[in-house]
Amino acid sequence: MIAPKYFRDDIDVLKNALLHRGEDPKIADDIMRMDMRLRELKKKLDDLRKQRNEKGKLIPKLKKEGKDTEELLSELKELAETIKSYENELETLEEKLKNALYRIPNIPHESVPIGKDETENRVISEYKGIEPLSQNPIPHWEIGEKLDIIDLKVAANLSGSRFYLFKNFAAKLERALLNFFLKENEKKGYMEILPPYLVKEEILYGSGQLPKFRDELYKTQDDLYLIPTAEVPLANLHRNEILNEDDLPLKYMSFTPCFRREAGSYGKDVRGIIRLHQFHKVELFKFTTPETSYDELEKMREDAEDLLKKLNLTYHVVALCTGDLGFSAAKTYDLEVWAPGVKRWLEVSSISNTEDFQARRTMTRFRRKGQKRPLYVHTLNGSGLATPRVFIAILETYYKDDGTIEIPDVLKEFM
RNA sequence: GGAGGGUUAGCCUAAUUGGUAAGGCACCGGAUUUGAAAUCCGGCGGGCUCUGCCCUUGGGGGUUCGAGUCCCUCACCCUCCGCCA
Known part of the structure; x- marks a missing residue:
């Protein structure tokens, strides 16, 4: 706000x-x-x-x-x-x-490029990972069918379109990825939080999803909403609190499922498992002082990039322009991983500084030593990272023409 | 789902028939001290156009000139019963 x-x-x-x-x-x-x-x-x-x-x-x-x-x-x-x-x-x-x-979005930071939509975003860096192991990479849904590890038909029978069902190796690989993310992030000082997946309406006002994006949310008969991202409960973790300056920055992470109605995306990404009503994500979140938040943003971007580097995947970093910025964000970097089978860059992390925008809505403040008046904290959020999009990149990159999939070294201990 | 008890500032605890929130602990600053403890002084919920004023007793509403106190309602916590992975 x-x-x-x-x-x-x-x-x-x-x-x-x-x-x-x-x-x-x-x-x-x-x-x-x-x-x-x-x-x-x-x-x-x-x-x-x-x-x-x-x-x-x-x-x-x-x-x-x-x-x-x-x-x-x-x-x-x-x-x-x-x-x-x-x-x-x-x-x-x-x-x-x-x-x-x-209903007023956040004010963009001065460093954000001015532009009308995603076509004016700027790619600011690119990382070259391993070359695809197949001469002619194929889309993940074909790999999934060949190996009988992804069953979108059964998923559709159970829940309709935009749901996925993993079997056997795929289920294990997704779980391994998420555990890998959690372990790496923990090393970087993020404390794990396992929050509720259903939250009250006011919590969604706090993080900025409401009142503008009601159509994107699943609501239950008890007026609780399924979280579209763990950012929602995490942003409200210290609601109505006054924190100690010495405790900042506070660094949290949460693994949760994310539920999104994806209203208005009909006909977009209909094949495969790129756009889903339910997916999984490890979310990173920080509460910082105003003067450190942009340094912390760069650190969070590096933390998320590190995960992709360790998986040896090709990705690039995009600085979003003013027209593509999310509602609560003052500045955002997207991490997009290269999926050689579908030949597309897939967004696997969106890392934002909301400055005091969410803190004002959630009344999250801190007191500076010797100062009477409490100040609003700055909050930052970013994926670290989201499945199954990273899963897609791994499948399409590490699939070999002999019909096997090589597992990146860092994942082996989690399989 | 049912019955009972509870919620006062970070914590603990007061407040005549309704009269405008009193203290303690902890913490912070200052004085004193060689240093520390002890002691003393000040601060210690929020806001504002800040010598001052307004708001604040879990949330909302009502009665009243005036509500921590009386009434209604909701939330949360505790105990017990029922149901349940």
Whole structure:
């Protein structure tokens, strides 16, 4: 959530940010107008409440002295009604302002390239892994069928399209990958959290999925939502807390399934297991101070890259442009792995600094030594990493023409 | 699902028939000290346009001039019963 007070002097900063993201900048005017009226109302209410408190204290005093309180009581009754009506107006306005603010995306960092959509993203580095072991790499679904380890037909019978079912070697390889990720990340100081997979609505407001992306979420009859990523529970881990500066940065990771409705992606990635309603991911998450968050972003990117390097896979790093940036992010790197069978770059990690955007929504703060006022932390998230997309790259890269799959060395202990 | 008990600032604990949240511990800063302990002073929920004011007793609502206190409702925790991997 953005803070209106930062734009009081220069509303164009906000308008430009909205423009670069492809949003209507007009909403900025509405917000500043509401912000101004809100402050007026608060001031007015403060004064009225002060009057009420001061005069109310006189009542027991007058009674003790045996004096008549009737006149004062009727005055106070009127005052109470005035206060009530201002309170009603304030409440309505706060609701309206919050509603508007909840729908404003984060302000892009100055280093983010300006662009309208994903075509203007920038590839900033490329890592060359092992050459495909097959002369003529084939798509993972063909490998899966040949070896009888992926059964999309049964998955469709059980759950419909965009679900997968792994058998035997495939099931083991996916599990090995996830265990490998967890072990490597733990070495880098991320503490493992196993969170609930069902969360309350307000938790999704905190991380930024709601109110704008309701269509992407599965909701249960008890008004709990299936998490689309472990970022959701992790971002809310220290909700309403004031952390110690000495404890920062806090580094967490979670392995969870991720559930996404993928509404509006009909006809996209229909073959194979590239786009799914359920997949698995190890998520990395950090709570940092404002001045270290961009260094921590680079470190998190290196941590995620390290996993792909150890698997010896070809990948590149993409700096997202303003038009392709996610709602909560101020800056994002995508890691895309090369899948030689489908001949495509597949996004396996999206690493973002949300600055204080989520912290404002979740009220996650820290106190600096010797300072009274608590400050908002910065939060960062990134996959480290997601299956089965990494699985796809491994299958298509390590499949040999003799019909066997070589297992990367680092995975052997997990098989 | 049913019955009962509970929730006051990081923790612990008060608050006459309803009168405007009192203390303790811990922690932080300062004084004192060769240093430490002890002691003393100050701070120790949040916000603001900050000499001051407003809000804050699990959340929301109601009664009232005024609610920690009375009423309704929800959440969470504990105990027991039932069901259950």
